[in-house]
Amino acid sequence: MGGIYDDPWAYELACSFREVADEVDALLGWCAGLGAAPATVLELAAGPGEHAREFARRGLAATALDLNPQMCAYAAREAGRAGVEVEVVQDDMTRFDLGRRFDLIVTMLDSTSHLMTLDAFVAHLRRVAAHLSPGGLYIVEMSHPRDRLGDEPSVSTGWTVQRDGVRADVRWGEPGDRLDPVTQIADDHVTMTITDENGTQVVRDVVPYRFWTATELDAAIRLAGGLDAVARYGDFGTGEDTVALTDPEAWRMITILRGA
Ligand SMILES: C[S@@+](CC[C@H](N)C(=O)[O-])C[C@H]1O[C@@H](n2cnc3c(N)ncnc32)[C@H](O)[C@@H]1O
Numbered sequence: 236m237g238g239i240y241d242d243p244w245a246y247e248l249a250c251s252f253r254e255v256a257d258e259v260d261a262l263l264g265w266c267a268g269l270g271a272a273p274a275t276v277l278e279l280a281a282g283p284g285e286h287a288r289e290f291a292r293r294g295l296a297a298t299a300l301d302l303n304p305q306m307c308a309y310a311a312r313e314a315g316r317a318g319v320e321v322e323v324v325q326d327d328m329t330r331f332d333l334g335r336r337f338d339l340i341v342t343m344l345d346s347t348s349h350l351m352t353l354d355a356f357v358a359h360l361r362r363v364a365a366h367l368s369p370g371g372l373y374i375v376e377m378s379h380p381r382d383r384l385g386d387e388p389s390v391s392t393g394w395t396v397q398r399d400g401v402r403a404d405v406r407w408g409e410p411g412d413r414l415d416p417v418t419q420i421a422d423d424h425v426t427m428t429i430t431d432e433n434g435t436q437v438v439r440d441v442v443p444y445r446f447w448t449a450t451e452l453d454a455a456i457r458l459a460g461g462l463d464a465v466a467r468y469g470d471f472g473t474g475e476d477t478v479a480l481t482d483p484e485a486w487r488m489i490t491i492l493r494g495a
Pocket residue numbers: 236240250279280281282283284300301302303306326327328329342343344345346349
């Protein structure tokens with residue numbers, strides 16, 4: 236894998252539209268609602284490991300796993316800079332075997348779109364099930380199926396973020412990036428334009444993206460075994476701001492699985 240994931244600093248800046256602390260609040264709130272108080276957490280396909288870092292800040296023993304060596308090096312460095320301990324492992328989310336179990340496992344920001352086949356998704360879920368403590372939870376955040384199956388499918392989106400005097404204009408997907416109707420894979424053209432006082436740097440990449448429907452996810456869970464879906468949400472809102480997956484406002488597909 237190359238391109239945008241080989242420049243973790245630029246990737247993290249591009250994704251800084253998210254409120255990671257708020258998302259971790261929601262993740263831990265959902266755990267509490269299900270009677271769980273995790274002490275150990277594993278973030279899969281963690282990239283820069285922002286959520287693992289936030290969990291560590293809150294006193295959980297956090298591990299971040301990613302395939303990309305640059306991401307792993309960056310995640311370890313940033314945890315050190317933040318003064319928190321995050322164990323970083325370079326591995327594949329379909330094959331990892333860490334020899335121990337975790338109270339909570341999370342995969343954020345549609346990283347499962349890098350699982351290209353049903354076999355890969357099932358292998359991933361089996362590895363997750365093998366690493367969950369009894370009663371442990373797996374929370375997986377995916378994009379909402381409406382993005383591709385709604386009345387106005389969105390294949391292309393753009394946003395701008397600014398941090399510490401650096402601006403990132405991000406374009407994810409181009410109008411021509413169509414899903415292959417058979418494989419449900421699109422080659423998403425991504426452009427990040429980073430501007431600071433020294434000039435402009437453009438990072439371009441083509442990222443293979445596999446679209447997963449809600450019913451395919453259910454099928455993968457059943458095929459994998461060892462996990463039950465116990466809750467689904469359409470965004471990170473909690474309490475009175477809870478967004479159901481079926482809500483017209485829902486824009487994420489967040490599923491909570493419990494080790495069977
Ligand atoms: C969209 S980024 C998301 C990173 C992080 N989850 C976040 O919320 O910012 C996807 C990440 O998945 C990683 N990845 C892709 N395929 C993987 C695999 N098979 N196993 C582990 N990591 C993988 C990439 O290296 C990249 O860091």
